Amino acid sequence: MFTKERLAFVAAMIFAVHPLAGETVNFHAGGRNTLLCASFALLSLLLYTKGKHILAVVCFTCAIFSKEFALLLPLVFLFHDYRLQQKKVRFSTYIPYFISIVCYLALRSVAVQKANFLETIRFSKQLWLTPYLVVRYLLNMIYPFQLKVMYDESTTIPLCILCLLVVILLTGIVFIYRRDKELSFSVYWFLIFLLPVVNIIPLVSNSLIADRYAYFSLMGFALGVATFICKTDKRGMTVIMVIICTVYARADIRQNNVWKDDETLFTRMANDAPEMFVGYRNLGLYYYNRSDRANAERYIAIACSKPDIPPLFLTGAASIFVETNRLDTAEELLIKALKQDSANPEPYVLLNMIYEQKGNKQLADSYLSKAREAIPAFEEEVTRMAEVFCREGEKFIAEHEYIHAKNILWRALLAKPNFVPALIDMGRLGYEQDDFATATRYLEQALALDPSNAAAKSTLNLVHQKQGKTTGSREK
Known part of the structure; x- marks a missing residue:
């Protein structure tokens, strides 16, 4: 993009060894679509800068079908033309890309249930968290030595205001250094690809923050750091890069070991976010799958004590306790599940069965009556x-x-x-x-x-x- 091989090499090297990118590579289920999208998106950008628009559109289409992050790529094209190349913007150039987007959204609405993209857009009621999330991702990139598998984030209004000032400062840098193409583009790239993951539109996820969400933004950060490094002489650049790569590589090895097996990963998840249910749930199910009932029941019980536990998992956990004949524990979880969701028929059925086994026919029948009242078509x-x-x-x-x-x-x-x-x-x-x-x-x-x-x-x-x-x- 800038016809500077040294800058390209340094930026690519920083991005390649940065510990924040590790989760995207290691977490196959959540990261492989991001890797595919990034590959096609970068190839599309490369072809676009070379003026090969037909191939660029093909790669762009592959990118958006891999993951929706690539929908932001036309904004990068626009910045490239208007700011970097200082061309007169011709919107006809972008029409093929928007045709791909329209085709994607149409097919998505057919293929995925309740997937009308425009109808699902709802702005978050916690927009005040957005500046905090931007700064949190930036800090993870600057100091990537305390990364987590699961983030349990809590913040305050004053801290979010402070973070808002930092975001305004970053935006100001883009304006002040607008003549520095590399630096302004890196900040623009960093911010634009954080838009989908900073709670402007609520994320359907256990955690507001995940390292894999920042994979695209990390490219902008890497370019920004490379811009400063390349302002030094060749010897200084070499020394800095050797230090950065050595330190990052050691952090990579330590972080990658977390992903060596399920037990290690889920244990780290529970330690990283001790007030969230998901780590303990995963540990419980891990031991359940290995017929280690003692550890399974222990971790499932801990998961069920967390405030964010969903009612469906409470019911599933209760069925495990029924299987191991711990009826009192199952009863407690099912009553808790019904308080959260009275429209689920399973807790009523299980409570009916538990009370019948305990010999309390009257209470067993009462739960069937409650079920028929709460759910008209219960059977x-x-x-x-x-x-x-x-x-x-x-x-x-x-x-x-x-x-x-x-x-x-x-x-x-x-x-x-x-x-x-x-x-x-x-x-x-x-x-x-x-x-x-x-x-x-x-x-x-x-x-x-x-x-x-x-x-x-x-x-x-x-x-x-x-x-x-x-x-x-x-x-x-």
């Missing part, structure tokens, strides 16, 4: 919920996540004890795990309820065939 909702659980269970079986599958199918049977699809799925789960006795029991129960069910018959035949082969191989 239909229970059936629908069981069907959803079965679909999730089948997905987990296909992915060989057998512990998850067992828990979700168990919840389906708690909701509807004689639900034939859930019984068949439980039989299939037993078949996959070579637990032939369990598989046969569930499948025979399904056939007793629905003798002509083809799925139950075929799965039971598979169980018998596999059981025969296994028995035969053992005899040999």
Whole structure:
């Protein structure tokens, strides 16, 4: 963009080794779309600066279909033309890019449920947090040695006012140094790509801050730092870069070790944000998947004590405690869940079952009555919920996540004890795990309820065939 190879190299090197970028690379589920988007966006920008607009539009389209961050790229094109190249702006140049945006938004509205982009835009009721978030990201870039996996941020109005002054100062730098193309462009890039993640439009996330959100803005920061470094002589630049790369590399190694396995990651998550439920929930489910019931119950109980715990997880946690016969704990969680969300049928069903097991028939029936009052189509909702659980269970079986599958199918049977699809799925789960006795029991129960069910018959035949082969191989 500036035809300065030294500047390009230094900026690229800072960006490549900066610890803040580590989460985007390590967190596959949340980062790979950002990496794809960044690759296509930068390629589009490169092609745009070379005047290859058709290829630039193709790459831009790939970028926005990777992640919506790239929707801001035309603003970069505009800045490039108007400020860097000082061209007369011709809006016809940008029409193909806006056609791509319109096509993307139209396809998105069809492909994603409740995804009308314009209708989903709602400005945050906590806009006063925006300056704080901008400054927080900037500080993480300047001093990236106390990064977190999960940020539990709290702030005050005076601190946000102070941060607002810092943001105004940054904006002033753009104006004062507007003749310094590299510096003004770096600040512009830094600020423009923070717009989607600084709570102007509320984020649907457990945390307001995440390192991966700042991946694009980090490019602007790297260019800004490189601009100052390149003002020194060659020897000074070399010394500074060696120091920066050495320090950043050590921080990278330490931070990357956090991602080596789930237990380490979730433990760090809980330590970073001890007042949030998500780290403890993940730890609890991690141990549950490994049949370590003591640690699973311990961390799930801690998660359920946090103020941000959602009612759906309270209900899911209660089903685990029902499975381990800790009915009193399950009862407490279900009552708490109902106080937060009285329209969910599952807590009523589980409470009814718990009180029946405790021999309190009157209280058990009272919860069914409450359910029918709160949810007019209660029986239909229970059936629908069981069907959803079965679909999730089948997905987990296909992915060989057998512990998850067992828990979700168990919840389906708690909701509807004689639900034939859930019984068949439980039989299939037993078949996959070579637990032939369990598989046969569930499948025979399904056939007793629905003798002509083809799925139950075929799965039971598979169980018998596999059981025969296994028995035969053992005899040999």
